[in-house]
Amino acid sequence: MSSAYARLTERFARLGVLGDTLGILQWDTATTMPPGASDARGEQVSVLHLMRHELLTDRHIGDWLDAAASDAQVAADTWRSANLREMRRRHFTALAVPDELVMAEAKATLACELVWRGARADSDWKALLPSLGEVLRLVKEVAAARAEVLGVSPYDALLDRYEPNARAERIDAIFGELASFLGRVLPAVLERQRERGRPVLPPGPFALDRQKALGQRMMEAMGFDFTRGRLDVSHHPFCGGASDDVRITTRYDEADFTSALYGVLHETGHALYEQNLPAKFRYQPVGEARGMSVHESQSLLMEMQACRSREFVRFAAPVLRQAFDGEGPEWAEENLYRLLTLVEPGFIRVESDEVTYPAHIILRYRLERALIEDRLTLAELPGAWNDLSRDLLGLAPPNDRLGCLQDIHWPSGGFGYFPTYTLGAMTAAQLFAAAKQARPEIPEALGRGDFSPLVGWLKTEVHGRASLMSSDEMLTAATGRPLDARAFEAHITARYLT
C-alpha cells in the first residue's frame, strides 16, 4: 500500500474520531445540557466543525489522493478503492465551502435549534424567524458553493449532503408516481377501515418507567447491544452518539404508549445499522453508513414493515399486556393490530401512518425546494404549509406547533433531508420483500419475537456493506434491482386492501 493511502487513512481516522466527538456533544445538547450553556456549546461545536473542515480541505490531501489513485494495490482492493472514492468526494465538496461559512453554519444551527424548542412550545413562528432566516441564508450559501463544484442545482447540492447522487428530477418522478398511487388508494383504505369500526386505544395512564422498560425489552429482542449504546429522552427522537456508543432517544406520552414505543423501534433500526458497521473500516469514509435513504430504510423497515406486521403483533400483544397489566378487549391482538395499522390523516409527521406519511414528506420537499429556489419566503411559509396540507392531507393544522414548527430539521439546517424519509420507506419495502424471499422463516420468527433471521440478512446485505457501493448498487445486489415504488405499493395494497 502506498504511503499516500496510509496518510489518507490516518487523516480520515482523525476526522472520524472528531465526528464521534461531535456525536457525543450533539447527544448531550439534546438530552442533558443546561440551557445557559448553549453559547458555550456553540463554541465547542463550531470549533470542532472548523477543525474538521481544515483537516479535510488541507491541500496535502489532493496530492495524496492523486498519488493513491495510481496505486495498483489500492485499485485491486474493492474496499480500499471505494474508500478512496469516498475520500475524494468529501475532500472536493468540502473544498467548495469556505472555513468561515462552515463555522457560521454550525453556530447558527445550534442557536436556532434552541430557539426552536421554545418557539415550538409557544407555537410562535415569528419567534423563530430571525434565527431560522440566518440558518436559511447560510444554507443557501453552502448550496451555491457545493452546486458549483458538483455541477448540479443548489437544491440537488443539498440533497447530495444526505443522499449522495440524489437528484430532484428523479425524486419528482418517484414522488409523482407515489402521490398518484396514494391519492387513489387512500379513500379505499379509509372506507375499509370505516366498515370495520374503529380500534380502541387501551386506557392509560402508562407509567414512564414501564414504557422505558418495555422499550428496552424490545431493543434487546431486536439485538441492540446495551454495552455499546443507550436509550434516553429528548424532545425529538433521534439516533446519535459515536462508535461503540450508539445512543437513541424517544419521548414519552403517558396517555399513549405506542408513541414512545414505535419511536424506540424506529431508532433501534438506525442503531442496529450503526452497531453492525464493519469494525475493520471504522473511522474510514467507506466504513460509514451509506446515505440517509438507506439509514431511513433501516428504521422504517423495523418500525413499519416488521413491527406492524401481523406476526410481530402476535408476539407483542402479550408482552404489552404484561408491561401495563392490561386487561379487556382493548388488549386483544386483533384490536392492537388494527390500532397499529390505523390510517388517519393527521398533523404530525412522526405520528403519522405509513400510508399518509409520504404526503407529509412531499409537502416539506416542495416547500423547502421553494425556499432554496427563492420562490417562497419564511414569512409566507406558515400559510403555504397550511394550504399544501389541505391539498395533500385534506386538513390544515390549527396552529404552527402542529404545523410548520413540528420538526427540528430546518432549524438544524437539514434542508434536503426530508426526501430521504420516503426514499427510505420505499427502500425498506423493497429490502423487506427481498429478505422474506431469501429467508422465508422471517415472518414466523418475528411472531416469536426472534429478529435474528431478519437482522442477520440485513447485516450481510446492508449493514456490513457500509459505503462500499452506491445506494442503488447495494439495493441491486440485495434485491435484484435499483429503487422503485413497486414493493412499497405492493406492501400498502397487501396490508391495507386485502
Place this chain on the structure above:
Amino acid sequence: MSSAYARLTERFARLGVLGDTLGILQWDTATTMPPGASDARGEQVSVLHLMRHELLTDRHIGDWLDAAASDAQVAADTWRSANLREMRRRHFTALAVPDELVMAEAKATLACELVWRGARADSDWKALLPSLGEVLRLVKEVAAARAEVLGVSPYDALLDRYEPNARAERIDAIFGELASFLGRVLPAVLERQRERGRPVLPPGPFALDRQKALGQRMMEAMGFDFTRGRLDVSHHPFCGGASDDVRITTRYDEADFTSALYGVLHETGHALYEQNLPAKFRYQPVGEARGMSVHESQSLLMEMQACRSREFVRFAAPVLRQAFDGEGPEWAEENLYRLLTLVEPGFIRVESDEVTYPAHIILRYRLERALIEDRLTLAELPGAWNDLSRDLLGLAPPNDRLGCLQDIHWPSGGFGYFPTYTLGAMTAAQLFAAAKQARPEIPEALGRGDFSPLVGWLKTEVHGRASLMSSDEMLTAATGRPLDARAFEAHITARYLT
C-alpha cells in the same frame, strides 16, 4: 494591541474551547458512557489531547510570544500581561513533552481509570498493576521532560502541573509542621470527644431522590446557578464540565445522608469558583482558575469551614429534619453538630474529618514521591500503604479497596495532585478567617442559610481574580500574608479544643 497578542488570544481561545469539549467527554465517561465504548472514548480523548498539544507547541507561538513581549500596550495592562505570562508557561512546558507521549498518556490513563473501577470493586490490586504500571511509566517520562525545561526535580515538575511553582521542599516544611501539630492535638481531640459521648447517626434508609433534592436545595442556597450547571452521580465525586456548564457529581449511600450531602457541598465550592470566573477572559489562560490548591481551598472552605460551623448547622438542622421526616434526639442540632464535627481516624480519605485528613494526604504524598523517585515499586505499594497508615493514622485497612485502591488519582495519572488538598485546607482556613474579619456578618448569615456575604467576598478576592496573580500573591492580597499553617491550626484548636 499587537497582532501578535491578538493571534495568541485567538489560538488560546481555540485551546480553551477544546478543553471544554474534553471536560464534557470526561463528565460523560464518568457518568453516562456505556462500558463497551471505552476504547472509542479513548480515541476521542487522545485525539483531542493531541490536537491541543499540536496547537500549543506550534512554533509560531514562540514568535508571537516574543513579539507580544515588546508590546507596550500589553505590558501596561495587568490582565493582558498576566495572560502573556501564563501563555508562555504553557507553551514551554508543553514543548517539553513530545506529541506521542501526550497521546499515550491520555490513552493509558483512560484505560486505567476503567480497570480501576473493576479492581476497586473487587479489591484486586493485582488486576490494576499492568495498566497502572503503564500510567506510571508514562508519567515518569512526562516528569523527566518537564523537569528539564523547568529546571526542577521530576516530582516538582509533576506538582507544577497542578499548582504552579509548588516545590516539595516547601511542602515538606509545611507538612512537617502540620504533622507535628496534629500529632499533638489529635489525642486531646479524641479524649474530649470520648468525654462528651458519641453522637448518633440518624437512622435511615435515606431515599436517594430525597438526598438529591436536599443537595439541590443546598446548592441553590450557596448560589449555584442551575441554568449553567448540573448535579449527577458518579463513582468518585468531582466537579467538571465546561464554561457555563459546570457539572458536579456525588454518590449516594442509603444508610448515611451526610456522605452525599458533604460531597455536594464540597463540589459546589469548586463549582462556584468556575461559575464566577471573569467572563471577559473566558478561554484565555489568565481567565482560568488558579492552581489546584486554590481550587481545593474553595471546596474545603465550603465543606469544612462554612458548612460544619455551628451557625450553618443551626440553619441546616430543621432543613434536614424536613428533608427526611426526621424526629427524635438524633435530629437535635447539638447531636448533628457533633456528628458533623466527629473526629475519627478511618480508612477512606474522602470520608475523613478535617483533623485526620492531612494524614491521608501526607501518606499519599510520601508514597507517590517514592514511586516517582524509584524508591518504591507498585508491587510493594499495598504493604507500604498499610505500614504508613498505621504510623500516621494508627490503623491499617483490612483490604486494598479500603486502602490503596480507594482513589482515582493515580489511575488517572494525577501524581503530584494530592498535596494540593492539604495546601487547599490551609488556604481555606486562612481565607475564611480573613473573610469573617472583613465581613463580620458572615457567621450570622450562614445561620440563616444566606451564603451571599461569604460568596460575595470570595468572588472579589478569589474567583474574580482567576489566574491574574500567583496563589501566594492572591492570598497576600486577600489575607495580608502568603500561605502558612497558622489559620488552619487556630481553626482546629477553636473548633475542637475550646
